[in-house]
Structure formats: structure tokens, C-alpha cells
Amino acid sequence: DVKVTQSSRYLVKRTGEKVFLECVQDMDHENMFWYRQDPGLGLRLIYFSYDVKMKEKGDIPEGYSVSREKKERFSLILESASTNQTSMYLCASKDSNQPQHFGDGTRLSIL
Amino acid sequence: QQQVKQSPQSLIVQKGGISIINCAYENTAFDYFPWYQQFPGKGPALLIAIRPDVSEKKEGRFTISFNKSAKQFSLHIMDSQPGDSATYFCAPxxxxxxxxxxxxxxxxP
Incomplete structure (x- = not known):
């Protein structure tokens, strides 16, 4: 069974801090994704990666960056956290032509 | 640019009834039509999916109906149960x- 693990379930940070959200998958999937989920807006794609060291912008990349140094790990970075980045963050991975497998999310609060 | 329109936003159904959720899309290049189910505190998980070469797929109480010409697909939950209470996403x-x-x-209940 595919497992996507997000390092924190809940995280509280302050405005201006640099924040790292970590995601690890155990199925050797090539593709990994970061979404944020907000009430009434559904899931919005922030960044995705098709391979190690490769990244592409999703629909809402502003204020975020990502890192994929190893195939199994995909990190989301908030360079300078702001209150409008308070949200639920979901990581997912998949193989080509297969459905996405999601982690259980990190609920991030920026004070 | 809204490529996918899902309706309704919320739905209340009596136990044993039929729940119907609809999804309309614009991009004719879509080649895979899944529905995801998400329980509180969990990430979405694939529930059921269909490819465009068939018009209907049934798995237990869950059915996808696909209308290629109308660019719509829907999720039907028969004999709905309290355990089906969740958020559902279409994701063509x-x-x-x-x-x-x-x-x-x-x-x-």
C-alpha cells in the first residue's frame, strides 16, 4: 500500500518566518505534488515535480518554493510566511497514468 | 479560468437514499475521470474512476456515469449510509x- 507521509499534522509559525513542510513517499513514484486546501476553494496546485531536481509551477506558486533532492522527498518552503498562507497543505505522489495518493495533510497556522 | 465545475456545494441525504454529485468540464483532452473521497482529518483518497471509452462504471454502491458529448460525469451513491458522509472531489x-x-x-441517520 502506498504511503505518503507529511512530517507534521499541525504547525504554528510567526509572520516572516521561513517554513519547511516535508513529504516522503515510499513507492518510488516519479511525480509529486503540493496543494493547499481552503474552504470553498477546493484543492489548488502550488508546485509539482516530475523528477529529482525538477519542479514546475502550479496555479498558485507565489510565496512558495520547493525542493526535490531525492526521489522520495518533496519539500515545500514558505520563504517568508504571511497570514494568508494559513491553510491545510496536502502532498501527493503518483506514477504515470495512475491516480494520486495523498498524505493526511499539514494544518499550518501563521500568526 | 474554471475548467471544472462541481455541483452541488453541499448535499444532505436521508439514510438509504441516493446521493448524486455532478462534474462539468471544458477540456476535451481529459482522459481519466476520477472521484476522490475525503474524510475530516485525512487526505483525499481515490473512490472510483472511469475512462472515456465507457459510459458507466459501478463498484458496489458507487456508480460513475459519463456523458462525453455533454462533457459531464456524475457520482451516484446508492443506499447512502452515514459512513458516506465526507467531501467528494471530481478531478478530471x-x-x-x-x-x-x-x-x-x-x-x-
Missing amino acids: RDDKIIFGKGTRLHIL
Whole structure:
């Protein structure tokens, strides 16, 4: 069974801090994704990666960056956290032509 | 640019009734039509999916109906149960998955 693990379930940070959200998958999937989920807006794609060291912008990349140094790990970075980045963050991975497998999310609060 | 329109936003159904959620899309290049189910505190998980070469797929109480000419597909939950209470997302795909905004389903006991 595919497992996507997000390092924190809940995280509280302050405005201006640099924040790292970590995601690890155990199925050797090539593709990994970061979404944020907000009430009434559904899931919005922030960044995705098709391979190690490769990244592409999703629909809402502003204020975020990502890192994929190893195939199994995909990190989301908030360079300078702001209150409008308070949200639920979901990581997912998949193989080509297969459905996405999601982690259980990190609920991030920026004070 | 809204490529996927999901309706309704929320739905309340009596136990034993039929729940119907609809998804309309614009991109004719989409080649895979899944529905995801999300329980509180969990990430979405694939529930059922269909490819465009068939018009209907049934798995237990869950059925996808696909209308290619109308560019719509729907999820039907027969004999709805309280355990089906969750948020449902359609997510049609070509090379990048586009999620609908979700439907919060509540099944009354």
C-alpha cells in the first residue's frame, strides 16, 4: 500500500518566518505534488515535480518554493510566511497514468 | 479560468437514499475521470474512476456515469449510509489534475 507521509499534522509559525513542510513517499513514484486546501476553494496546485531536481509551477506558486533532492522527498518552503498562507497543505505522489495518493495533510497556522 | 465545475456545494441525504454529485468540464483532452473521497482529518483518497471509452462504471454502491458529448460525469451513491458522509472531489485529468471545489455530503441517520 502506498504511503505518503507529511512530517507534521499541525504547525504554528510567526509572520516572516521561513517554513519547511516535508513529504516522503515510499513507492518510488516519479511525480509529486503540493496543494493547499481552503474552504470553498477546493484543492489548488502550488508546485509539482516530475523528477529529482525538477519542479514546475502550479496555479498558485507565489510565496512558495520547493525542493526535490531525492526521489522520495518533496519539500515545500514558505520563504517568508504571511497570514494568508494559513491553510491545510496536502502532498501527493503518483506514477504515470495512475491516480494520486495523498498524505493526511499539514494544518499550518501563521500568526 | 474554471475548467471544472462541481455541483452541488453541499448535499444532505436521508439514510438509504441516493446521493448524486455532478462534474462539468471544458477540456476535451481529459482522459481519466476520477472521484476522490475525503474524510475530516485525512487526505483525499481515490473512490472510483472511469475512462472515456465507457459510459458507466459501478463498484458496489458507487456508480460513475459519463456523458462525453455533454462533457459531464456524475457520482451516484446508492443506499447512502452515514459512513458516506465526507467531501467528494471530481478531478478530471490530462497531464495535470484539475480538482473541482468539492461537495460536502451529509447522510442523515
